[in-house]
Amino acid sequence: MPALSTRTGSEIGLYELLSVLPSQLQPHVESADDRSFLHAMFGERSLHSLVKIHEKLQCYEDRSPTPVLDSAGSLAQDLTEELQERGASGEIRELVRLLSKPHVKSLLSVHDIVARKSYDPELPPLPDDIDDEEDSVKIIRLVKNKEPLGATIKRDEHTGAIIVARIMRGGAADRSGLIHVGDELKEVNGIPIDDKKPEEIIRILAQSQGAITFKVVPGIKEDAPNKQPKMFVKALFDFSPEEDNAIPCKEAGLAFKKGDILQIMSQEDATWWQAKNEGNGNPRAGLVPSKHLQERRFAVWRPLTVALPQRTPSKRFTGLRRSFRLSRRDKKTNKSMYESKRSEQYDTADVPTYEEVMSYRRKPGERHRLVVLVGPTGVGLNELKKKLLISDPQHFGVTVPHTSRSKRQSESDGVEYHFISKHSFEADIHNNKFVEQGEYKGNYYGTSFDSVRSVMSKNKVCLLDVQPHTLRHLRTAEFKPYVVFVKPPSIERLRETRKNAKVISGKDDKGSSKPFSEEDFQEMIKASQMMENQYGHLFEKVIVNDDLTTAFSQLRQALRKLETEAHWVPISWTHS
C-alpha cells in the first residue's frame, strides 16, 4: 500500500487515515460485500467523532494533567450564591448568568466526575409504588452490515410473544453480547412487531443495514457463559441445509461433507447443534443436525436403503484378497462377499453420524499407525504395497498370513505362511484371533491380529490390505489404522492404463494370470462405488490409481505426512 499523506507531515493523523483507508484498501478487497462493509464502517459518523476526540486527547497525553480540585460544581454554586449577595454590577450579573447555564453546570459536573474517577452511574432509588408485573425494557443498538444477524426467532406458543430462539456462536448478535436466548422482541427500528409474523420480522431485519435498534424485554438471565470444553467431531455423512426441509432457518445452516471436521459450539438444542467447519475458516457457527436427530433420520431411511436379510457373520467366511492367492475373480464369491458386508455394516452400533475426534501426532519412539489399504479387487493394492516395500524395506513391513493347507516343498513356515492345522485354525477363529479369514478349496487362510502386532513391534509401518468390513475390528487405540482407499479411474482410463496389466485368473490357485476384460473393469468400478458408499466415512485418504507412479507418490507423501503432522483420530484412541 502506498504511504498515506499526513496532516503534520511527520505523524499520521488518525482522522485522515480513516478517510483515505477505503480507497486505499479498494484494490486489495475482492468481494463487493466486503468493500461496502469497509465503506460503511469507516464512514460511520460516530467513529469519526470518536477519532477526533481521541486525537484531541492525545495532545494532553505528554502533559499528564491532574485536576486542581474535584468539586468545581459546588464551588461554582457557592460562588453564585456569594455573588448574588453582592450588589449587581454588569460583570457580576453576567458571571452569575454564565454559571447558572445548564451546559456550564454539566461541564463542571463532568469535570468533577473525571477528577474523582467515579464513573459508576448513580441510579436514583426505586420508587416505592413500583409494579412488580411491569416488564423492564432494554434498547439495543447494533450496527449490521450485510452479514446476517446470527439469531433465530420464534413465536411463543402460549403468550404469542416473539422470542429470540437461538444465538449463533460467533455471529453479529453473539459478538455484541447484548441479545440473549429468551429475550422478547418488542420493536425493530421503532416498528412494533407484536402483530407481525416471524417471516415478516425476518424480512425487516434482512432489509435493515447499518444501525438497527431493538426494543427487547430481557428473558430470564442466562447462566454463566457457556464453558463447554472444545469438542471436535468428524462428520460421517454429507449435509446440505438447502435440501433440508426440517431446518428452522436454511440460511443459518452449515453445509458439510463426509469426513469434514466440525467444532461443536453448542449442544443446547437437542435437535439442532451449532458447529463451525474447521476446514473453511469461517468464524461463524451454523446449524447442523444433532447426533440424535441424525440417528432418528437414519433409522427411518435405513430400511429403504439396505433391506437385506441379516446373516450370521461368524458362520460365514468372507472373501479374501488375492494376496492369499485365492480366486476373487469368481463372480459367485465376489457377490456373496459384498452382500455379507452390507448386512454386517448396518449393525446398530455403526450408525454414521458424528465421531468425536482429537488431533493426534505420533510422538518420537511411539509405534507407527497401521496403514490399511482398501480397494476393489484388481485396483492395484498389491502393486502399491510392493512399491512401498521396495522404496524402504527397513521402514515398511507386511504380515505373514496363516493357512491350514499343507506346506509345499519350496515353502518355509513363517515366510510365505504360518502353517497350522485345521483344528488350530478353527480354534483361533473361535477365539477371534483373525482380522479376516476365508476358506478356499477346503483350506483356511487368514491374517491374524498377532501378525500385525509382530510387524508393528519391530517399529515398522505395517501395510495391510483387507476387506473394508473388517475395518471395524482394527479401529482401536492399539492399531490406530490410517485407512487409504485406492480407487480406480474412469473406465476409459482403465482401458488405457491396464492394456499390459494382468489379473490373477480365478481358474486355478497357482497364480496364473490373464489380461483384464471389459467385465473386470466394470466390476471394479461398481465395487469401488459400493465400497465408497458404505465405508467412505472410514477412509482418511482417497487415492485414484490412474497413473501408477503418480498414485504411488501421492501415497508416499500421505504416509510421510502421517508420521510428521497431526491428524484427527477418534478421541478413544488418544487415552489408552
Ligand SMILES: Nc1ncnc2c1ncn2[C@@H]1O[C@H](COP(=O)(O)OP(=O)(O)OP(=O)(O)O)[C@@H](O)[C@H]1O
Ligand atoms: N496404475 C496402474 N497402471 C497400470 N497397471 C496397473 C496399475 N495398478 C495396478 N496395475 C496392474 O494391475 C494388475 C492388478 O494389480 P494388483 O495385483 O496390485 O491388484 P490388487 O488390488 O492387489 O488385486 P487383488 O486385491 O485382487 O489382489 C497388476 O498387473 C498390476 O501391475
